[in-house]
Amino acid sequence: MFNKEQNFLNRELSWLKFNERVLNEANSLTKPLLERLKFVAITSSNLDEFFMIRVAGLKQQVEMGITKKDDAGLNAAEQLSLIDQSVRKLVQKKYRFLKKIMTCMETENIFFTTVEGLSTSGREWMDNYFHNIIYPLLTPLAINASHPFPLLANRSLNLVVSLTRGVEESQIAIVPVPSVLPRIVEVPDQGVGKTFVFLEDIITSYCSYLFFGYVVKEVIPFRITRNADLLIDGEGAEDLLVEVEKSLRQRKRGEAVRLEIGKTRKNFLKDFLLDVFKIAGQDVYEISGRIDVSCFMKVTDVIGYDHLRYKPMIPQIPMELKDVKNLFDVIREKDILLHHPYESFAPIVDFIRQASVDPGVLAIKQTLYRVSGNSSIVEALIKAAENGKQVTVVVEVRARFDEENNILWARRLEEAGCHVIYGVVGLKVHGKMALVIRQEGSCMRRYIHMGTGNYNDTTARLYSDLSLFTADKEIGADASEFFNMILGCSVPTSWRKLVVAPHGLRKRLKALIDREIEFAEAGKGGHIIAKMNSLLDKEVILKLYEASSKGVKIELIVRGICSLIPGIEGVSHNITVRSVIGRFLEHHRILYFANGGNSDVYLSSADWMKRNLSERVELLFPIGDQKNIERVKNMLEIMLKDNRKAYIMKNDGNYQHAFSRGKTINSQEELCREAESRSCVLT
Incomplete structure (x- = not known):
């Protein structure tokens, strides 16, 4: 009855919805400006990992001819197609938000410019910086019959350069952008505020110094993302440490899964890179803005702009x-x-x-x-x-x-x-x-x-x-x-008292849910509140659907991936799912079972995913002290009342803000105040 494709969401698409919720924080006008910028950087970094692991894995399935469908009824090729559509929309949104933030930063006297946009003194400083700091580290690499295309490390930023000399045909060179230097360079004494120039823009402006005798026709930045999943023979590895170290070396030269390249009207250089990396057009992302905006994380710590950041929170000692x-x-x-x-x-x-x-x-x-x-x-x-x-x-x-x-x-x-x-x-x-x-x-x-x-x-x-x-x-x-x-x-x-995966954690979870079903069927009410990072395990989801159909009230707080769909009549109509995205990353796993009025509360290291319940050593442990039980229940109640940083999942898998009229409740701010009170008054 419950085990139907329409009752499950695809894991990868659910994750992309989560990353979009993270990105939405960058557009929150109530958030300090540099904190908004931070969420742009986080989203970018998250997406890198998604391609290196999840997209890479799906591509391997397609190459191997694997057509097995997931719980939502999608095979790897179908998932890749839907991922492509979602990611492109997400990337457009990211750069739209970033453009707004950059405009606001200018009003705060934080400027990003080019070498050509610097003042005379700024150009003099930059000349010195390039020739004495950058130039010695540059290694231009010609690409021809005697110089094959170099191995470029995963996520390294590079420049592809088109060159001509006299009547000769165009030649191509690669200039790796040195990762040992700051990506964003502050230029001193440029008037009010701070002025920054990107390292790749500096190299582009001075590129002629690298190719004497040639005319530089075009310079385009690009970055390749590679398969970074470690291939470790878990059963056969005699020395696990050696196997991991070997796989780490392989990670830097894994198969290419994404090419990000600066937008250009000419396809010559882009087609060249596509051919070199053996990458399909659907895996190319032409970027009008800055490639790899995770670099902006460094800017969020710029000195002198505390008013653009959150007021520091001091962790309390109870x-x-x-x-x-x-x-x-x-x-x-x-x-x-x-x-x-x-x-x-x-x-x-x-x-x-x-x-x-x-x-x-x-x-x-x-x-x-x-x-x-x-x-x-x-x-x-x-x-x-x-x-x-x-x-x-x-x-x-x-x-x-x-x-x-x-x-x-x-x-x-x-x-x-x-x-x-x-x-x-x-x-x-x-x-x-x-x-x-x-x-x-x-x-x-x-x-x-x-x-x-x-x-x-x-x-x-x-x-x-x-x-x-x-x-x-x-x-x-x-x-x-x-x-x-x-x-x-x-x-x-x-x-x-402990419950340990993989030896029994899933079984215990199902037994605890069954107990709530018994209370519900006996007319004594059944109630479950569960908070975690991800909910994917099919067996547990089916058990939650069963509990919902029997009248158990289930309130789920799932920060990230959630394959369960709430609000399906006769299946999950007694289940709600919310996600809290705020200043702090919601990471705790908390389980509450009403137990007929004799509440049980557990904490765990495990999310409800197959890998956690079957392939990892995980812990579930009870809270024994009654005061601590009441304290955790109160935390959950605060999170469930959040109407500022929470999103509610609808029965189509999409999320909407949990905004409501009346008292404003930001759960993280409330919990901060609670900790401050506990440091003053013993509870």
Whole structure:
């Protein structure tokens, strides 16, 4: 009854709708100007990854002759056609918004110009900058019989140049734009405000210095996007680290999937590039504006324009942790729930730091998925090993686009004497847990931290996540079993309080939904609120449809991809789906089940996707303390009332703003105020 193609949305088209919601923030006139610019950059970066992974994968399916359809009834070729239509509209919208923002920036005395548009003093400065800084790094590459077309790295910006000399036919050269230099160059002393020139424009203006004896006829910027998905034989890889490092080298020269090129009336250079990269016309994007606008992210930090940015938010320290010298004493007494970025990530760093020097701590075990470039957590783990603690760290070296960073940290941890596990063959370790084992008198006590987000002190200021400190004995016992499982020593047949993927998380989710169905059928009402990043798992979606048809009220908060369609009569008429897009990236996974009035609340590292439930090591853990349960329920209620940053999905798969008259509710601002109040008054 429910398993029909019309009851599902295509994953890729759903993601594009999400990226459009992100882009819409760039056109929000209530948002500070440089914050609007930031969302243009984010959208561009998101789209790069989409092409490198999702579009590349679909192209491979077409090349291999795979015609299998997805849940929405679309094969790979059909998906690519629809993606092309959606992306082109999205790109047009992006440059339309960017043009508006650039005009507004001029009114704030932030100017982008060409070399020719500079003042006399500016031209003198630029002459010096080009000849002394840029020129030594340029490597013009002629393309002819003795000089074949060079290998150009994924997402590198280049110039293709048409040259003539006397009566000779046109020749072509490639000039890679040096990635080691700033893409946007500030020119000093140009009057009021700031003046910037793009690096590729500078090179274009001085291009004749690279080709003495030739006439430069045309210079066009271009960028190639390549397949960047890592090809790793998970089952056969004897050394996972070596396999990842090998695949990282291959990523730079993967097959071309998109060509972005500056718009030109002449097709000579464009046709040349199409032939070189063996790329179809439908994969070419002619850009009238700036290629790769993710570079504008650097401009959003320009000094002297604080009034064009959000007022800095100071992450709070909750009252129960203020002036605490020993975290273990507090955690032993009660569970501590933290809400990031509204509340500080510092207690988590302090947890590992204190463990690294505490004489009673004998061992630390921790998972690391994405860590920052200058990780305080990793430094504390290294310190712990140097202090003689037994330190075991599971580093997921296949965390997409963080592989190189994680490999570097893993090497440092090993050098310090930590026992490092490079993930698990066949599975990505995505669960977030730190376990500290401390001797207290004649007994050993376990202290645990778990969260919905990564152990990354940088993203903890940008992503919304929840995390929990606990000394619960049953969770502690499960935590030890969890690490034993990852280390390959055992697979528990049952767990006390934790639920772990791939060994039972999907089954538990379906059982929790079934329980709400039983309450609904008994006339006691059934209610589910679930917040996550993505909802794709077909089995879980079918179970939600069943629950809806039986009268269970289901409220979903899904930031990104959602294949479920709400509001279908007899199928999903009791389901609502909303997406919150605001200042912070909504990242936490929260589950609420009414349970006949005896509410259950869980936090998780897992989205409801097949990869999370079947192909990753994930965690679902309960909130035990009643005050914390009520606090999380209140958070969900605030998000469900958001009428400023929320979008509501309609039954055709499109989204509309959740604007309504009456009191304005911006959930992120409300949650910020709540954190501030908790830092003053113990709740």
